[in-house]
Amino acid sequence: FIGFWENVQDVTFKAYQMGLSDPRKIIFSAKMGLALMLISILIFMKEPIKGLSSHSVWAILTVVVVFEFSIGATLSKGLNRGIGTLSAGGLALATAELSRLAGEWEEVFIIFSIFTIGFFATYAKLYPTMKPYEYGFRVFLLTYCFVMVSGYRTREFIGIAVNRFLLIALGAGVGLGVNICIYPIWAGEDLHNLVTKNFMGVATSLEGCVNGYLNCVEYERIPSKILTYQASDDPLYSGYRAAVESTSQEDALMGFAIWEPPHGPYRSFKYPWKSYVNVSGALRHCAFMIMALHGCVLSEIQASAERRQVFRRELQKVGTEGAKVLRELGNKVKRMEKLGPDDILHQVHEAAEELQDKVDKKSYLFVNSEDWEIGNRAKDQDLLSVDDNHNTIVLEHKSRSEAVLDLRSVNMPQSWDSNDMKKPMPSIVSSNVYQKQISWPSRVSFTADAVPQVEESKTYESASALSLATFTSLLIEFVARLQNVVVEFEALSEIAKFKEPVESPAAQ
């Protein structure tokens, strides 16, 4: 009993929290209750009109079915239902007239027509572009069969069709009236907020990635949810994942939003919802770069902390400026403002140029020269000491010790653990802080003696420094892709007639 009581408390708490985080859900539920109450009262009142009342189920059915969360969805479902009912009713009446001509074969004719209509309507429904009208087809089939079957029995085809239609109209009227007139919930607004939220999420992820990379955040065990692309708590991950995953949600919301009449700040017919989706798509194109950056953070092969520090200031600046641009754009979308006269990308481009400049001067840090066919350059030890940031870091002597390879230890079946590759390799145990285990199990487990292992680990070491180059150039590519987001945003702000920006004191 105590368990049950705790369960109830738990459910109540969760329900309360849901209401707190989105009060629209409470309002919507109350609206639903209200609509059902109204339709019941109407049916009670109409008791004298026997004919209508005995099929009252249609009115209730319509209210229950048509009552969707957003106005767009409600309207689109209502229209589907209306067109489906009307066309099926018309077709059924015509077929019924025809069937009289069939004489004694009337029954066979009706049954056969049901099969034919059922076949074609279902087949048409399966065509991909027909998906939004799926519900209409269902209603069509239902109405057709119902009118044919009950009509044949009672010989009142027209009566049944008209009766049904009146009740459906009544139900639709009550449903639409309550849903639209009392605190309407707009799909377009949801779409607008979703796009804004995506901007913020990507910005957070970008900052998180750059900071994580610079602070050498290491995933002890990478959550297997990330490896199999499932939702996870990691804020860095969930930020861009939400943006990447929102495609289908956006498409659904857009599908509803185009049904909605002009309202609130969206004051034109044919409001360009498609452009919002485009902006979000361009943002997604950027988010894939963040995803690749996150891949560098997760990666098995990592550059040494010292080398990362050399580029710290520049990387950090690009990250911060990039996130600033994203947040700024997100806010512009939210407030529906055009871009100001200043180039929003100016600072992030400047930061990217500084980074590029630094890369130009220090790109020897990306490569290991020991095996160059054209002969070695200066010893590695000298490299890191040439540093203009005054935070000179002495490389910890072993030029190859930065080979930070880790054993990806997620979801490993037992058979892996029993292999011998988990024991530390003598050749790569170094003084490095990020001492890890080797990660290229395949060859190692097959060549069971020590010498090839050493050869092995040597080979993959040079990749470690390259990973810094990868991070840098992905970041620069991210900045390049920002351009595209700005272009799409400008297109949106033109078509959707965003207002001119208010001169804020912060602007120069």
Next chain:
Amino acid sequence: FIGFWENVQDVTFKAYQMGLSDPRKIIFSAKMGLALMLISILIFMKEPIKGLSSHSVWAILTVVVVFEFSIGATLSKGLNRGIGTLSAGGLALATAELSRLAGEWEEVFIIFSIFTIGFFATYAKLYPTMKPYEYGFRVFLLTYCFVMVSGYRTREFIGIAVNRFLLIALGAGVGLGVNICIYPIWAGEDLHNLVTKNFMGVATSLEGCVNGYLNCVEYERIPSKILTYQASDDPLYSGYRAAVESTSQEDALMGFAIWEPPHGPYRSFKYPWKSYVNVSGALRHCAFMIMALHGCVLSEIQASAERRQVFRRELQKVGTEGAKVLRELGNKVKRMEKLGPDDILHQVHEAAEELQDKVDKKSYLFVNSEDWEIGNRAKDQDLLSVDDNHNTIVLEHKSRSEAVLDLRSVNMPQSWDSNDMKKPMPSIVSSNVYQKQISWPSRVSFTADAVPQVEESKTYESASALSLATFTSLLIEFVARLQNVVVEFEALSEIAKFKEPVESPAAQ
């Protein structure tokens, strides 16, 4: 009239093609027609039993609603409907008994109970984890209201509830019988095929990316659909996009598949469909790397063709071997076979090592040494001539001419085109075959004189060579991530009891 005729022809052709590509759709439509026909015949036959027949709509409604494409969806909807109806019926009967106690307030009590039930059922429906049961809640509401309203009118609460239930059971029986007994369509099979298809798609994209990169495929104009992440015809793009986008489809199919009884090759209760989704998720984690590789192909900043050629053989081999592994795994999933005793990753790891080896020896090609603070190395001209591939390519003298920057000319609003940055920059017009226009418009358009522009283009040139390093290290990261796919596949093959592989003659 001719236009109409052409339209008809067009639709017929499309419908015919849909039937050809997936004959199951034709069969399903015929099944739907058959089920509707059967239920109509049953209703005709039952004419003597007046009570049942006058509410025949419930039987038809149930067939129309429950008849879903896959068995899993049909069963889950049927169960939703059953539970919703039964619980609502029970609750309604109880409330009706209670309402008698209310005496003259009976009507008010009923109306109030409808509001309360409507509110709570709708609120519960909105809770995220309740989403699969959405339909059940709808049916619950509908039944409750219907029983209360018509029961109050006719005073036959129990009669109505039983009547409804019998007709729904009849409809459900016909629907389920036809759908399951005649050529059943399984969601599990769809999921299985989807996973296989994703493997093939990613493999094709991988090969396409590597080949495209080596052959210096240039997108004259990047389709704006790619920039805003929409479906596009580009086969290279659609391959990985399908794998990335299939999350929601997989989740839906899995949600249905778990309802399906053991059948065909899936012979155990609680078949591990979740593991298929995990394999696909791990594959998606790889696909993101392909996406990043494709980003390199699309990128504005490109390495020169000559430098790419140096790594041609190694890159090609990794691409080919990687695709081979993916196809092999895809086929294993398809045929439901375990991995053989040989290490499937052996060859791709070997290829990656060769690539890494080459990188070790030639990493000077990734960087431009001119601006190094530690002093220049040998002149760039010497670099490319040191080549062990016997396809020595003479670098076209200007070491900086590989700065291939292109103006991303998609969706540019007119305002961009009027800027002065489109005129060719004197400093970067080179003898390079991939002569393009500069792409960093921001600064250029602000500093309108020529000198800063030269500075500018210099700065971004060194990124061009780095882009080769990025491509290489992303490819290596891809190989590392393959490991994870193999691990997930092995987990799947264990839990799902895949059969031992047949010794093929090709195996050593």
